[in-house]
Amino acid sequence: MSSELDPRIMKTKQQLKRALIKLLSKQSTQSLSIQQITETAEITRGTFYLHYHDKQDFIQTIVNDFVTDFFQCALVDAKSSLNEKMVVSEHTVHAFSLGKGFKYMADNYQVFMVLFGLVGENNFTEKIKLGFHHYLDTFFESLELKENLQSANIKVEADFVIAGLLGIMQEWLSGGGVYSPRFVSNKMYNLIRTKSTAVVGVSDFFVK
CATH class of the missing domain: 1.10.357 (Tetracycline Repressor; domain 2)
Incomplete structure (x- = not known):
C-alpha cells in the first residue's frame, strides 16, 4: 500500500490540516509555531517531521x-x-x-x-x-x-x-x-x- 494511502498517514495529515486552519483563523503564519501546530493536531513533533521539513514546507x-x-x-x-x-x-x-x-x-x-x-x-x-x-x-x-x-x-x-x-x-x-x-x-x-x-x-x- 502506498504511504499516501495509509489510513494512519491520511488521518495525521487531516489532523494537521484542521489544526492549521483553526490556528490561522486567529493568528498569522509568522506567529505560528510548530509546537502550536503539533499540540492542536494532537501529534508529536517527531510525527510532524516525518512528513514536513519545517513550518514553511508544511504551510505551502x-x-x-x-x-x-x-x-x-x-x-x-x-x-x-x-x-x-x-x-x-x-x-x-x-x-x-x-x-x-x-x-x-x-x-x-x-x-x-x-x-x-x-x-x-x-x-x-x-x-x-x-x-x-x-x-x-x-x-x-x-x-x-x-x-x-x-x-x-x-x-x-x-x-x-x-x-x-x-x-x-x-x-x-x-x-x-x-x-x-x-x-x-x-x-x-x-x-x-x-x-x-x-x-x-x-x-x-x-x-x-
Missing part, C-alpha cells in the same frame, strides 16, 4: 493541497458542453463547473475564508489564479487550439474573467455566503457566457 504543502482539491472537485468532462461547437471524446477535455466550484467553497467556508486571507509566499488567491490559467491553457491545448492563446484578445479576456470570478468568490465568502452557491454560480455563468460565440473561446471553459 497544505495550501497547495487545497488548491488541488478545489480544482479536482470542480473540473468536469467538457464533451456535452462543447457538442454544438466541436466534437470531442469523453474525458479528453475538462471544463470548470461553476456550480461545483461554488458548492465546494460553501462546504468548506471556514477553510476558504482563512486561505483567501493568506499573503506572501502562501498567497492562496494567486495560487488559485495560476490554477485557473493552467487549466484554461490545458483546455485550449486539448482542443488543439493552443495558438489561440497567443492572441492578445484571448489573454486579456482570460485575465478579465478569472480576476472577476475570483473577486466575486471572495466577496461572496466575506459577505457570509448569504446567496446560495447555485444562485451565485448561475449568475456568474450568465455573465461569463454573455459574449459566447460560435468559435470555442475562454467562456467555454466555464460551465454550470
Whole structure:
C-alpha cells in the first residue's frame, strides 16, 4: 500500500490540516509555531517531521493541497458542453463547473475564508489564479487550439474573467455566503457566457 494511502498517514495529515486552519483563523503564519501546530493536531513533533521539513514546507504543502482539491472537485468532462461547437471524446477535455466550484467553497467556508486571507509566499488567491490559467491553457491545448492563446484578445479576456470570478468568490465568502452557491454560480455563468460565440473561446471553459 502506498504511504499516501495509509489510513494512519491520511488521518495525521487531516489532523494537521484542521489544526492549521483553526490556528490561522486567529493568528498569522509568522506567529505560528510548530509546537502550536503539533499540540492542536494532537501529534508529536517527531510525527510532524516525518512528513514536513519545517513550518514553511508544511504551510505551502497544505495550501497547495487545497488548491488541488478545489480544482479536482470542480473540473468536469467538457464533451456535452462543447457538442454544438466541436466534437470531442469523453474525458479528453475538462471544463470548470461553476456550480461545483461554488458548492465546494460553501462546504468548506471556514477553510476558504482563512486561505483567501493568506499573503506572501502562501498567497492562496494567486495560487488559485495560476490554477485557473493552467487549466484554461490545458483546455485550449486539448482542443488543439493552443495558438489561440497567443492572441492578445484571448489573454486579456482570460485575465478579465478569472480576476472577476475570483473577486466575486471572495466577496461572496466575506459577505457570509448569504446567496446560495447555485444562485451565485448561475449568475456568474450568465455573465461569463454573455459574449459566447460560435468559435470555442475562454467562456467555454466555464460551465454550470
